[in-house]
Amino acid sequence: METSTVRTPVALYARVSSERQDVDLSVAAQLRALRDFADRHGYVVAREYIDEAESGRVADRPQFRKMLDEASESNAPFEEILVWKFSRFTRKREHAVAFKSMLRRRGIRVTSITEHADDSPTGRLMEAIIESVDEFYSENLAQEVRRGMREAASRGFFMAPVAPFGFRRVKVQDGAKERPKLEIDEAAAPVVKEIFDKALRGHGLKDICRDLNERGITNRGRRWQRASLHKLLVNEAYTGTAVWGKTNRGKKASDPVRVEGAWPGIVSRELFDAVGQAMRERAPAMRPPARVGSKFLLSGLLRCGVCGSPFSIQSARSGKFAYYVCSKLMREGAGACESRYLNAPKVEGFVVDKIKERILTDETITELVTLVAEEVDQVAGELGGKLEAVEGELADVRKRLSRLYEALETSDLTMEVLSPRIYSMRHREEQLMAAQDDLSRQLEKRRVDLPSTEEIKEYVRDFREFLQQGTFPERKALIRNFVQKIEVVGDQATLTYTIPMPSDGATKEETSVLYFANSGLPPGTIPRTSSDCSTLGAPSLVRGWFPVGGDEWGAPAPGRPRLASTQTGWNDGLIQQIPAGYSDSVAEFAASECRSG
Numbered sequence: 001m002e003t004s005t006v007r008t009p010v011a012l013y014a015r016v017s018s019e020r021q022d023v024d025l026s027v028a029a030q031l032r033a034l035r036d037f038a039d040r041h042g043y044v045v046a047r048e049y050i051d052e053a054e055s056g057r058v059a060d061r062p063q064f065r066k067m068l069d070e071a072s073e074s075n076a077p078f079e080e081i082l083v084w085k086f087s088r089f090t091r092k093r094e095h096a097v098a099f100k101s102m103l104r105r106r107g108i109r110v111t112s113i114t115e116h117a118d119d120s121p122t123g124r125l126m127e128a129i130i131e132s133v134d135e136f137y138s139e140n141l142a143q144e145v146r147r148g149m150r151e152a153a154s155r156g157f158f159m160a161p162v163a164p165f166g167f168r169r170v171k172v173q174d175g176a177k178e179r180p181k182l183e184i185d186e187a188a189a190p191v192v193k194e195i196f197d198k199a200l201r202g203h204g205l206k207d208i209c210r211d212l213n214e215r216g217i218t219n220r221g222r223r224w225q226r227a228s229l230h231k232l233l234v235n236e237a238y239t240g241t242a243v244w245g246k247t248n249r250g251k252k253a254s255d256p257v258r259v260e261g262a263w264p265g266i267v268s269r270e271l272f273d274a275v276g277q278a279m280r281e282r283a284p285a286m287r288p289p290a291r292v293g294s295k296f297l298l299s300g301l302l303r304c305g306v307c308g309s310p311f312s313i314q315s316a317r318s319g320k321f322a323y324y325v326c327s328k329l330m331r332e333g334a335g336a337c338e339s340r341y342l343n344a345p346k347v348e349g350f351v352v353d354k355i356k357e358r359i360l361t362d363e364t365i366t367e368l369v370t371l372v373a374e375e376v377d378q379v380a381g382e383l384g385g386k387l388e389a390v391e392g393e394l395a396d397v398r399k400r401l402s403r404l405y406e407a408l409e410t411s412d413l414t415m416e417v418l419s420p421r422i423y424s425m426r427h428r429e430e431q432l433m434a435a436q437d438d439l440s441r442q443l444e445k446r447r448v449d450l451p452s453t454e455e456i457k458e459y460v461r462d463f464r465e466f467l468q469q470g471t472f473p474e475r476k477a478l479i480r481n482f483v484q485k486i487e488v489v490g491d492q493a494t495l496t497y498t499i500p501m502p503s504d505g506a507t508k509e510e511t512s513v514l515y516f517a518n519s520g521l522p523p524g525t526i527p528r529t530s531s532d533c534s535t536l537g538a539p540s541l542v543r544g545w546f547p548v549g550g551d552e553w554g555a556p557a558p559g560r561p562r563l564a565s566t567q568t569g570w571n572d573g574l575i576q577q578i579p580a581g582y583s584d585s586v587a588e589f590a591a592s593e594c595r596s597g
Helices: 027-040 062-071 093-105 121-154 189-200 205-214 226-233 269-286 327-332 344-358 362-410 415-445 453-469 472-482 513-517 530-536 584-596
Strands: 009-015 044-051 080-083 109-112 167-174 177-184 242-244 257-259 302-304 311-315 322-326 483-489 492-497 508-512 546-549 552-554
Touching: 009 027, 009 062, 027 044, 027 080, 044 062, 062 093, 093 109, 121 242, 121 257, 189 205, 189 226, 189 269, 205 226, 205 327, 226 269, 226 327, 302 311, 302 327, 311 327, 322 327, 322 344, 344 453, 344 472, 344 483, 344 492, 362 415, 362 453, 453 472, 472 483
Parallel strands: 009 044, 009 080, 080 109, 302 483
Antiparallel strands: 167 177, 242 257, 311 322, 483 492, 492 508
16 A cells, blocks of 8 residues: 655754854755755755844844744744754844744744754753853853954944945054054045035035935935935044944943044044034924824835835924825935825825725625635645545554554564564654644634625625724724735826735726825816815925915926015015915915925
8 A cells, every 4th residue: 555654844944143153054054954854854845044144143034034924824834943053043042932932832843953952841941051052152252242343443443344435444454463444535535525514504414415416426326315414424433533332232332432533534623513513503493394104094005116215204394284205205305206295185095995995895805705715625625635645644554553563462573573663653653643633623723614795794894984983003904904005106006905806816906196196186287276275285286386466376487486484475586475365274385395396
């Protein structure tokens, strides 16, 4: 009789440290050892996860996270994780306990192929001892590395991996070693001096960025942004001062190293301090319009199809208007991206209506439930086939055991001769019984009864009501269950759903973005009156228009006039009063647009 063998599916995880702590065994060597171990012990390799040049101090490794995510699925593709050493999994004892406990609850164990530790209480104690030693080694090594870097910094060496703009990182001899110092990049240094001079004369960060970008002067190939420019203006390296240990993982350090004259400076200490003082004095007046980042349903879903940046929320100072804006446009100003401003309430209302129209209908939910049931039946069929194979092999093993026992009783064969074979068969019987029990449990979990038509209709009503009246976190989570992303390009928006629509199998739908950005005016309509502006509720089509008297809007003079700081008229020699009847919010609305333009 032909027998089948159930092989345990396993995942292989390999990692090499960024500090090259394990240069004696590369990722490739770890994988070879893991594959050999799996082959020798009858495992089948279902997944391989590799993190290269990553530290093991924290569990933020992409492949490690992916492995944990897949392990948490109800039908995880593996039942065991093989690692070369427990330290490759994680060196932090508390992390190891948390992750292994989570995996153990899902029936998945972690096995080191070089450090013996079984799943008994004694084995877990041995595992804990090994991990504690690994953690001590990691912490001790980190302390030694920090001590060495601190010593080098105190002698004026530059310890960061990338030189600031305007400098080059060069190696100089330090005894038997080479250590990094900074030298001035003569081509970029004049730009640094110009930036400091303009900042001292009162130019804003946004204006300086715009000027540099328009002239084609890049920050190592990237456009200048306010954040990178601010970082330059507060970096003491430009005065020739070496600073190390100022922050530690986002927190201020208690005793940073500071060495004056570590390398030639580009600007004087007096200029650096004067710019810092001027920036602090101007800070309150330089605050951008308030940004609201919490109570908006589509944060994280909307993306700009022009430049690929996510959309962020921006509101007027009064808080009466809120719109989704390309984050690159917000950071870098006009010219950075050609995307439109999108009226937040109208975009959100449109997406909610789309979910109701495309997904939350009796017909769609019925089809989805049927599809899920078919998928469950398919998985159950596969499990049933595996269970049948296991039960067939188990019956065969038991027959063979019975024959061995009979031979022991009726033949001249002794226990000494038969015991190895009996032991092997009994061990296989235990494995198959465990597999039978596991497959039976999985099969039981997948038994599902389809809801009735009335139950489906009730679900749909509840979901639709929930989408309108649930709490903000609940509504936001529900939308993310159905919509993966929304990409906006020009006048078009593409909605990508998380599930295929049963009617046509499509996961994407294109629609006019102007419709839900500017609903209330026909697409493409230029606002001519204050009532149009109020109806529009978004600044995208107001750009470049200004009130000229009465209740009409006119084209701007060359150079586009900007609203004066008093918000009562226009500057650049075109001083006119905002006509009567224009509300403060409309005035502020137009002012916000002119300032941003």
